[in-house]
Amino acid sequence: MKKTSLLLAGLAAAPASAGTLTITIPQLKVAEYHRPYVAAWIEPVGGGEARTLLSWYDVKKTGAEPGTKWLHDLRTWWRKGGRSLKQPADGITGATRAPGTHKIALPTNLKPGQYTLYVEAAREQGGREIISLPLNVAAPNGSVSGKTELGVVTLSR
Amino acid sequence: MRLKTCLIAAAALIAVATPGLAHRNWLLPSATIFSSTPETVAVDAAESTDLFFPDHRALGVERIKVWAPDGSEGKIQNGSNGRVRSTFEVQLDKPGTWRIGMVQNGIGGTFKVDGVEWRLFSGRRPGGAGGPGAGAGRGPGAPGGPSGAGGEPPRFVSSIDEIPANATDIRITETSGSNNIYVTAGEPTDTVFTPTGKGLEMVPVTHLTELVKGEPARLKFLVDGKPAAGLKVSVLPGGKRYRDSDGAIEIMTGADGVATIDWPEAGMFWLNTSFADNKATMPKATGRRMSYTATLEVMAP
Numbered sequence: 001m002k003k004t005s006l007l008l009a010g011l012a013a014a015p016a017s018a019g020t021l022t023i024t025i026p027q028l029k030v031a032e033y034h035r036p037y038v039a040a041w042i043e044p045v046g047g048g049e050a051r052t053l054l055s056w057y058d059v060k061k062t063g064a065e066p067g068t069k070w071l072h073d074l075r076t077w078w079r080k081g082g083r084s085l086k087q088p089a090d091g092i093t094g095a096t097r098a099p100g101t102h103k104i105a106l107p108t109n110l111k112p113g114q115y116t117l118y119v120e121a122a123r124e125q126g127g128r129e130i131i132s133l134p135l136n137v138a139a140p141n142g143s144v145s146g147k148t149e150l151g152v153v154t155l156s157r
Numbered sequence: 158m159r160l161k162t163c164l165i166a167a168a169a170l171i172a173v174a175t176p177g178l179a180h181r182n183w184l185l186p187s188a189t190i191f192s193s194t195p196e197t198v199a200v201d202a203a204e205s206t207d208l209f210f211p212d213h214r215a216l217g218v219e220r221i222k223v224w225a226p227d228g229s230e231g232k233i234q235n236g237s238n239g240r241v242r243s244t245f246e247v248q249l250d251k252p253g254t255w256r257i258g259m260v261q262n263g264i265g266g267t268f269k270v271d272g273v274e275w276r277l278f279s280g281r282r283p284g285g286a287g288g289p290g291a292g293a294g295r296g297p298g299a300p301g302g303p304s305g306a307g308g309e310p311p312r313f314v315s316s317i318d319e320i321p322a323n324a325t326d327i328r329i330t331e332t333s334g335s336n337n338i339y340v341t342a343g344e345p346t347d348t349v350f351t352p353t354g355k356g357l358e359m360v361p362v363t364h365l366t367e368l369v370k371g372e373p374a375r376l377k378f379l380v381d382g383k384p385a386a387g388l389k390v391s392v393l394p395g396g397k398r399y400r401d402s403d404g405a406i407e408i409m410t411g412a413d414g415v416a417t418i419d420w421p422e423a424g425m426f427w428l429n430t431s432f433a434d435n436k437a438t439m440p441k442a443t444g445r446r447m448s449y450t451a452t453l454e455v456m457a458p
Contacts, residue, residue, distance in 0.1 A: 079367060
């Protein structure tokens with residue numbers, strides 16, 4: 001039940017959404033595949049605090065080496081805001097996602113303005129990639145494609 | 158035999174006066190950024206020619222000190238001194254930024270008694286027990302003893318108190334140095350960077366968890382708590398074996414004591430700087446020489 005609520009948290013705000021972020025996790029033909037850790041956050045263009053939109057990691061793994069142990073592998077997110085975010089974070093934390101397309105509602109309480117959206121992915125026994133997209137809160141629109149660990153990432157209304 | 162030992166001792170003395178001339182002392186952490194606590198950082202420590210390839214001598218783990226983020230003293234675990242490298246672990250059981258390193262203080266130099274040159278050397282005892290530096294058999298009276306003929310090797314004392322009252326031409330240098338690494342579990346903190354106001358110290362303006370290729374970092378150097386202007390800071394990347402140049406960068410600090418370092422690549426870097434003046438604090442010392450060394454991890458953007 002708790003897991004489900006974590007999974008759904010990112011989608012829950014859908015009705016009043018200011019826009020939608022679509023993240024594609026590519027299917028990779030590798031011998032040992034682990035779903036990537038993914039974080040997405042926005043930063044005001046003029047500078048300012050980063051705001052984390054989502055962090056997907058192995059939330060189920062506990063014990064001496066919990067899933068949070070590898071969060072710093074999302075090294076840019078970790079520096080920009082991950083390390084100051086208490087995990088699991090309500091409405092942000094979720095389990096890792098399978099390859100495919102995932103839609104996430106943007107928060108409805110974003111102050112109008114220009115932001116940069118970042119999406120970073122890191123995979124166990126695999127690579128790490130970060131991509132960015134400009135985000136205008138009034139009219140989210142745009143698309144960029146990752147090359148290795150991320151597929152197409154889209155912002156839309 | 159004895160001459161040889163003395164020469165080795167003399168060489169050791171010179172090495173203390175100018176650290177890092179031929180070999181470099183380094184600490185190499187397994188990582189500097191950890192997600193949370195408890196975590197374990199594994200550290201190698203050695204003195205070698207190139208960074209970070211152990212090929213010469215281990216640095217004794219008994220000299221390592223650990224400063225926890227809350228100001229308490231931490232401890233090392235599983236320490237082991239090998240021939241060319243020592244290794245130990247520190248359990249990061251408190252969140253924040255930890256300092257791990259060694260602080261060395263020594264004194265060395267020369268003086269004359271009745272025209273005969275003597276050397277003062279403290280710190281790691283050259284030649285071991287019974288060697289020329291072993292002070293036991295050579296009390297303060299010893300310098301007045303039989304004076305060597307010209308060409309005889311220098312004589313030694315091992316503490317400043319052993320310099321006799323009738324000594325002349327006293328040239329004694331105080332040496333102090335620290336060799337450091339910094340590791341952070343969770344959110345970074347600043348407590349371990351609080352300067353003591355004594356000797357040569359570094360206070361990061363850019364936190365050491367924020368060292369990134371292509372983003373200039375600012376590190377402030379202090380001597381006795383005041384900005385050290387015009388200090389030459391050397392920065393060397395590890396892994397020289399895999400390229401042609403040593404990749405050394407030299408930066409001068411500005412009037413504010415700040416060195417701005419633009420990291421050319423990600424990886425582990427060895428930073429070293431030293432400073433000498435005549436503001437010795439010990440009686441009879443005529444000068445002092447201070448050094449600061451750190452191994453810093455630079456992340457890819």
